[in-house]
Amino acid sequence: MTYSGFRVIKEALTGHRGWGPAWRTPEPKTQYDYVIIGGGGHGLATAHYLAKEFGKSRIAVIEKGWIGGGDVGRNTTIIRSNYLLDGNEPFYEMSLKLWEGLERDLNYNAMVSQRGILNLIHSDAQRDAFVRRGNAMILNGADAEMLSTKQIQKRYPFLNVNNARFPIKGGLAQHRGGTVRHDAVAWGYARAADRRGVDIIQNCEVTGFRVENGTCVGVETSRGFIGAKKVASCVAGSSGRLMAKAGIRLPIESHVLQAFVSEGLKPVLPGVITFGAGHFYCSQSDKGGLVFGGDLDGYNSYAQRGNLPVVEDVCEGGMAIFPMLGRVRLLRMWGGLMDMSMDGSPIIDKTHIDGLYFNGGWCYGGFKATPASGFAYAHLLATERPHETATAFRFGRFEKGLLIDEKGVGNHPNLH
Numbered sequence: 495m496t497y498s499g500f501r502v503i504k505e506a507l508t509g510h511r512g513w514g515p516a517w518r519t520p521e522p523k524t525q526y527d528y529v530i531i532g533g534g535g536h537g538l539a540t541a542h543y544l545a546k547e548f549g550k551s552r553i554a555v556i557e558k559g560w561i562g563g564g565d566v567g568r569n570t571t572i573i574r575s576n577y578l579l580d581g582n583e584p585f586y587e588m589s590l591k592l593w594e595g596l597e598r599d600l601n602y603n604a605m606v607s608q609r610g611i612l613n614l615i616h617s618d619a620q621r622d623a624f625v626r627r628g629n630a631m632i633l634n635g636a637d638a639e640m641l642s643t644k645q646i647q648k649r650y651p652f653l654n655v656n657n658a659r660f661p662i663k664g665g666l667a668q669h670r671g672g673t674v675r676h677d678a679v680a681w682g683y684a685r686a687a688d689r690r691g692v693d694i695i696q697n698c699e700v701t702g703f704r705v706e707n708g709t710c711v712g713v714e715t716s717r718g719f720i721g722a723k724k725v726a727s728c729v730a731g732s733s734g735r736l737m738a739k740a741g742i743r744l745p746i747e748s749h750v751l752q753a754f755v756s757e758g759l760k761p762v763l764p765g766v767i768t769f770g771a772g773h774f775y776c777s778q779s780d781k782g783g784l785v786f787g788g789d790l791d792g793y794n795s796y797a798q799r800g801n802l803p804v805v806e807d808v809c810e811g812g813m814a815i816f817p818m819l820g821r822v823r824l825l826r827m828w829g830g831l832m833d834m835s836m837d838g839s840p841i842i843d844k845t846h847i848d849g850l851y852f853n854g855g856w857c858y859g860g861f862k863a864t865p866a867s868g869f870a871y872a873h874l875l876a877t878e879r880p881h882e883t884a885t886a887f888r889f890g891r892f893e894k895g896l897l898i899d900e901k902g903v904g905n906h907p908n909l910h
């Protein structure tokens with residue numbers, strides 16, 4: 495069924511009896527050409543582009559839980575392409591362009607909202623760094639604009655620009671950045687992939703890999719063995735645990751990141767704002783809640799729940815620029831698992847085992863990367879070559895010292 499305004503009206507007039515499930519619930523087959531492990535945003539996007547852009551078939555996505563239950567449905571929904579380094583910026587800009595056409599591509603309302611993102615500046619040194627970053631963005635075909643304090647005050651009159659410790663001295667704006675309804679991205683990709691014949695198998699955990707003579711020939715699952723010509727791991731925060739089953743130790747640690755939603759407010763925050771002197775980022779959802787987050791909890795974990803000290807830390811960051819936040823009640827919060835790589839940048843590559851591929855290390859910026867990650871991973875799986883925007887995202891960079899350290903903090907995964 496194709497979704498359209500006409501369809502919505504027709505269904506409204508006929509008691510909504512015509513809607514079917516958005517995707518099928520097939521039984522796993524014994525053999526596929528491609529098995530993608532992980533039904534998060536990246537896994538589903540990979541399946542969609544493999545079928546649509548590379549004409550591949552006999553594809554399955556194997557998900558241990560339910561579609562939308564991982565980070566894809568837990569993040570703070572921010573999309574942007576405001577990166578500095580050559581290894582990153584063209585990739586994230588491709589992603590932003592794919593977001594811009596995503597709803598037509600998927601025939602699904604993912605609520606892509608280019609309401610703009612503003613990174614606040616609090617010191618002269620930071621202004622220099624942000625001017626440099628803005629120039630790098632423009633050179634890579636992205637949009638960037640430096641805003642003065644006055645321009646910022648006009649759009650965001652409630653900001654405390656005169657905070658004694660963290661005065662707001664301007665900001666770097668990317669007007670094409672914004673937010674996307676996170677779980678709709680999973681549902682939209684799942685439905686689009688299913689329409690092209692991809693089997694989406696939920697409640698099926700991959701428990702091991704079958705490797706014969708150095709080649710991966712399939713996966714052991716909680717529902718039996720599933721054979722595949724190519725097996726593609728795409729499990730984000732569970733990457734370390736899953737790849738260990740193939741004997742592979744990754745340059746990745748898993749950490750918890752929390753997200754927060756306030757009670758609903760009248761429209762107050764037109765775009766996304768990030769605090770530049772600590773870690774706090776905030777947008778307002780279409781339902782009115784302020785959606786915000788900050789730093790990792792700071793310890794290795796596979797638990798999808800966080801601790802109170804970070805709640806305090808995040809709220810302190812928010813209060814420094816946004817004092818009226820003190821009057822707002824926190825409605826709910828949750829945690830997700832972050833696959834933090836050693837240099838803060840992702841990996842999309844083959845492994846040393848033939849037929850086994852890896853996608854991960856998204857740190858806490860993987861949501862915005864969803865379309866480009868799926869596209870580049872599908873490109874690698876279909877052609878055996880990295881996509882031109884993802885040539886730097888390879889395992890070999892850690893051996894050669896060619897790190898893509900966007901934040902400049904070295905090999906401290908908890909700081910990226």
Ligand SMILES: Cc1cc2nc3c(=O)[nH]c(=O)nc-3n(C[C@H](O)[C@H](O)[C@H](O)COP(=O)(O)OP(=O)(O)OC[C@H]3O[C@@H](n4cnc5c(N)ncnc54)[C@H](O)[C@@H]3O)c2cc1C
Nearest residue numbers: 532534535536558564565566569570572700830860861862
């Ligand atoms: C609180 C929070 C806020 C964030 N905010 C942002 C943001 O604003 N902007 C941004 O760009 N990024 C953000 N991120 C990061 C982003 O959400 C992730 O990097 C990205 O979603 C990870 O890719 P994914 O969607 O494929 O992961 P997931 O949705 O986690 O998908 C991985 C899937 O693999 C499945 N799986 C794991 N092990 C197995 C197995 N053995 N067998 C089968 N299936 C398995 C899991 O159940 C899961 O569904 C945030 C993350 C969190 C937690």
